Amino acid sequence: xxxxxxxxxxxxxxxxxxxxxxxxxxxxxxxxxxxxxxxxxxxxxxxxxxxxxxxxxxxxxxxxxxxxxxxxxxxxxxxxxxxxxxxxxxxxxxxxxxxxxxxxxxxxxxxxxxxxxxxxxxxxxxxxxxxxxxxxxxxxxxxxxxxxxxxxxxxxxxxxxxxxxxxxxxxxxxxxxxxxxxxxxxxxxxxxxxxxxxxxxxxxxxxxxxxxxxxxxxxxxxxxxxxxxxxxxxxxxxxxxxxxxxxxxxxxxxxxxxxxxxxxxxxxxxxxxxxxxxxxxxxxxxxxxxxxxxxxxxxxxxxxxxxxxxxxxxxxxxxxxxxxxxxxxxxxxxxxxxxxxxxxxxxxxxxxxxxxxxxxxxxxxxxxxxxxxxxxxxxxxxxxxxxxxxxxxxxxxxxxxxxxxxxxxxxxxxxxxxxxxxxxxxxxxxxxxxxxxxxxxxxxxxxxxxxxxxxxxxxxxxxxxxxxxxxxxxxxxxxxxxxxxxxxxxxxxxxxxxxxxxxxxxxxxxxxxxxxxxxxxxxxxxxxxxxxxxxxxxxxxxxxxxxxxxxxxxxxxxxxxxx
Numbered sequence: 001x002x003x004x005x006x007x008x009x010x011x012x013x014x015x016x017x018x019x020x021x022x023x024x025x026x027x028x029x030x031x032x033x034x035x036x037x038x039x040x041x042x043x044x045x046x047x048x049x050x051x052x053x054x055x056x057x058x059x060x061x062x063x064x065x066x067x068x069x070x071x072x073x074x075x076x077x078x079x080x081x082x083x084x085x086x087x088x089x090x091x092x093x094x095x096x097x098x099x100x101x102x103x104x105x106x107x108x109x110x111x112x113x114x115x116x117x118x119x120x121x122x123x124x125x126x127x128x129x130x131x132x133x134x135x136x137x138x139x140x141x142x143x144x145x146x147x148x149x150x151x152x153x154x155x156x157x158x159x160x161x162x163x164x165x166x167x168x169x170x171x172x173x174x175x176x177x178x179x180x181x182x183x184x185x186x187x188x189x190x191x192x193x194x195x196x197x198x199x200x201x202x203x204x205x206x207x208x209x210x211x212x213x214x215x216x217x218x219x220x221x222x223x224x225x226x227x228x229x230x231x232x233x234x235x236x237x238x239x240x241x242x243x244x245x246x247x248x249x250x251x252x253x254x255x256x257x258x259x260x261x262x263x264x265x266x267x268x269x270x271x272x273x274x275x276x277x278x279x280x281x282x283x284x285x286x287x288x289x290x291x292x293x294x295x296x297x298x299x300x301x302x303x304x305x306x307x308x309x310x311x312x313x314x315x316x317x318x319x320x321x322x323x324x325x326x327x328x329x330x331x332x333x334x335x336x337x338x339x340x341x342x343x344x345x346x347x348x349x350x351x352x353x354x355x356x357x358x359x360x361x362x363x364x365x366x367x368x369x370x371x372x373x374x375x376x377x378x379x380x381x382x383x384x385x386x387x388x389x390x391x392x393x394x395x396x397x398x399x400x401x402x403x404x405x406x407x408x409x410x411x412x413x414x415x416x417x418x419x420x421x422x423x424x425x426x427x428x429x430x431x432x433x434x435x436x437x438x439x440x441x442x443x444x445x446x447x448x449x450x451x452x453x454x455x456x457x458x459x460x461x462x463x464x465x466x467x468x469x470x471x472x473x474x475x476x477x478x479x480x481x482x483x484x485x486x487x488x489x490x491x492x493x494x495x496x497x498x499x500x501x502x503x504x505x506x507x508x509x510x511x512x513x514x515x516x517x518x519x520x521x522x523x524x525x526x527x528x529x530x531x532x533x534x535x536x537x538x539x540x541x542x543x544x545x546x547x548x549x550x551x552x553x554x555x556x557x558x559x560x561x562x563x
Contacts, residue, residue, distance in 0.1 A: 087153060089163050089182050093189035094321065096182060102147035103167035103178045104133040105192070108272070108320040113467075116220045125272055125320055127216040130300070132272065132320075134210035137176065139201035144171050147210075151178070160184060174200035190321025191331070194274075196314045206284070207314050209274060211303040213291060214245075215267045223297055228268040228462065231303045232338045233286055234261040239351075240337035242266075245298035248290030258285045261333045263305045264319075269464040271328075271338055272320040274305060278332060280315055283307050322464045325358050341458040354455035358463060365465075373471025376532055380539030383452060388547055453537065460530035469532075477532035484527065486534035491523030493541035500545065503552045 085100040097107035106126060113123040126132050135146040151167035158164075161184035168177045181193035198205060211231070219225040229245040236259040248254070259282035264273025276282045284306040291300035307314050319331060328336040341354035364375045411424035460466060466478040474481060481487060498519065526534050 084150075085153060087155070087165060089165070091182065091184055091189065092186055096192070098165060098167075098180065100151050100153055100167065102131070102134060102149065103151040103169070103176075104131060104135060104147065105180075105318070105320075106131060108132065110190075110270075110321060113218070113270075113322060115216075115218045117217045117222050117225075119216070123216075123218045123270060125212070125215050125270060127212070127214045130213045131210075132212050133274075133318075135178070136208040136210070137171070137174070137198065137201075138206040138208060139174070140203040140205075141201065142172060144174070146171070146176065149176075151176075174198060187330070190319055190327070192318040192320070194316050194318060198309055198312050198314075205309040207307045207309055209305040209307060209316075211263065211265045211274070211305065212272060213302055214300040215265060215270065215272070217267070218270060219268060225268050226297045226299050229265070229298070229301070231263065231265050231286075231288055231301065232271075232273070232340070233263045234334055234337065235259070236261060236282055240334060240340050242338075242340050243288055245291070245301045248288060248298065248301050250290045250292050252290040254288045256286050256288065258283050258306075260284075260286060260305075262335055262338075263303060264335075264338050265303060266323065266338060268462050269323055269467055270321065271323050272318070273335065273338060275317045275319065275331065275333055275335060276307075277315050277317070281308060281310055283316075323462060324464055325355070326362065339462050341455065350451075350455055350458060353451050354459050357452060357455045358459060358465075362465065371471055372466055372469045373474070373477055373532070373535060376477070376536045377539040380536045381543040384540050384543035384547075456533055456536060457529075460533050466530070466532055471532075471535070474531050477535065478530050480528045481531040481534060486531050486538060487523050487527045490526060490534050490538040490541065491519045493538055493545070494522060495519040497541050497544055497548055500548045500552050503556070 083100075086106065087098045087100070089096045089098070093111055095107075095109040095111065096105055097109075098104065099106045107124055108126065109122050109124045111122060115121050115123050131147065137144040137146055146169075149169050149171055151169040154166045154168070156164045156166075163182045164179055165182070166177060166179040168175070170176075176196070176198055178194065178196045181195070183191070196207070198207075214229065217225040227244075227246065230242045231245075232240060232242040233256055234240040235256075241256075243254070260276070261282060262273050262275040263283060263286045264271050266272075274283075286306070287302075287304045289302040289304075291298070291302060293299070307316065317331075319328075319335065321327070323339055325336055328338060336355070337351065341351040361372065361375055361379065364370070364378060365372055368375070368378075370378075407428045408425055411428055412421055415421040415424050460478060463478070467476070469477050471477050473483070473485070495516070498514075522537075526537065
């Protein structure tokens with residue numbers, strides 16, 4: 001590494017900024033599905049504005065999941081002796097529990113993922129005191145909170161084992177029916193089809209879907225898990241967006257107009273989202289609200305999705321599961337963007353690169369049948385080897401520039417006039433057959449790996465494929481190295497790379513100082529980041545050492561004798 005590395009960092013920021021100007025995000029078109037004027041519109045706005053926020057602290061340990069049974073009945077005095085029926089559906093990947101009060105899922109437990117927080121057990125998205133979904137029906141006559149309505153269940157199963165749970169209720173002369181279709185096909189795991197019918201109301205009616213106010217923490221560092229809580233949504237003609245709970249002030253309400261393809265709530269590794277039908281009606285809008293805070297970290301918020309009821313029916317899909325990139329991509333509708341990579345102003349550049357990096361890592365993992373740790377090592381080495389020819393070419397240009405330095409200095413001294421000096425310098429370049437921009441092209445080897453490094457920075461924050469993956473002494477490459485071996489090894493390899501690069505080079509005090517400072521700075525920056533990121537960077541540095549040594553020897557041979 002030489003002083004041009006820092007110019008490369010600066011140029012990488014310029015590249016990102018220029019890319020944003022050349023490839024701007026599509027402009028959001030005005031929402032063409034406006035709310036009708038009149039009583040129905042006012043009721044809709046009032047219903048959305050009345051969304052409450054649970055004051056129950058989600059930091060409390062969630063109650064232990066009751067034994068899995070087909071139907072769990074419990075009498076409750078609060079509902080006037082109404083019997084609450086909790087129905088359980090088992091699939092290969094998940095266990096779903098639905099309540100007859102509100103006809104909504106109350107628990108989604110994932111068989112393949114362990115909860116690493118103090119609550120233990122398997123990952124369950126439902127937090128204590130926070131329902132997963134809630135429905136409200138807005139008509140021209142009234143607003144009906146379906147979450148308090150008792151429904152009657154009818155259950156059916158087809159020959160493939162797929163189950164259909166149909167909940168029916170008569171509410172103020174309106175018949176409401178909600179059906180959940182749950183497949184046993186592993187390709188459709190974590191997906192629930194929802195279809196509903198409403199008979200009785202006249203005029204325009206709307207279904208309000210309240211998303212979870214929080215998700216149960218599933219990581220050992222619960223505070224960090226809470227910090228990642230966010231609502232995401234996908235406008236029809238714009239990039240997906242994500243709003244952290246921490247960015248919603250208590251009591252603040254934000255309207256995000258549609259049409260919207262999907263709306264979701266997510267933690268670091270898991271997500272629950274509702275998706276409009278692929279060829280059906282999109283959601284009208286979503287209203288986000290900040291919840292009360294019991295600590296510095298925002299642990300709850302609200303999101304209400306407006307779905308227009310057409311021909312007395314509505315339909316959508318529920319995805320409740322891990323943020324596995326391939327599984328999310330199969331959902332279509334850009335649902336794999338539920339966790340946009342990169343800050344909003346960098347999303348258009350970073351997200352495509354991050355997606356390709358993830359695809360490459362998954363492909364190598366599946367084809368080579370190797371641990372993700374070794375896959376990261378191989379990727380780092382491949383990137384360096386791919387840049388080997390470019391490094392050779394730019395280094396030779398650098399050697400020529402080194403030879404020209406005495407002639408350029410002589411031309412500058414001989415011609416004090418700026419015009420004559422510029423002409424003399426250009427003649428030196430022409431006689432040597434070297435481009436005046438050779439110094440800038442020498443930054444390319446350091447510049448080209450930067451997009452991948454930036455992408456990996458975001459990838460390691462929430463790529464569930466890395467969760468819990470051990471490598472050598474590391475128990476989990478998605479978290480920091482507990483003994484800090486990798487960050488220190490990364491810094492040492494970076495310093496060694498810089499030291500070899502400065503051998504046989506003309507004295508340059510500034511480059512020498514940076515050769516000491518930059519490895520220290522990068523070590524501090526990456527010290528508490530994912531160990532997999534340090535692993536990738538260390539592999540890159542070590543893979544570059546042989547070429548750096550060969551180039552240093554070539555530089556020594558090119559130096560004039562006695563120089």
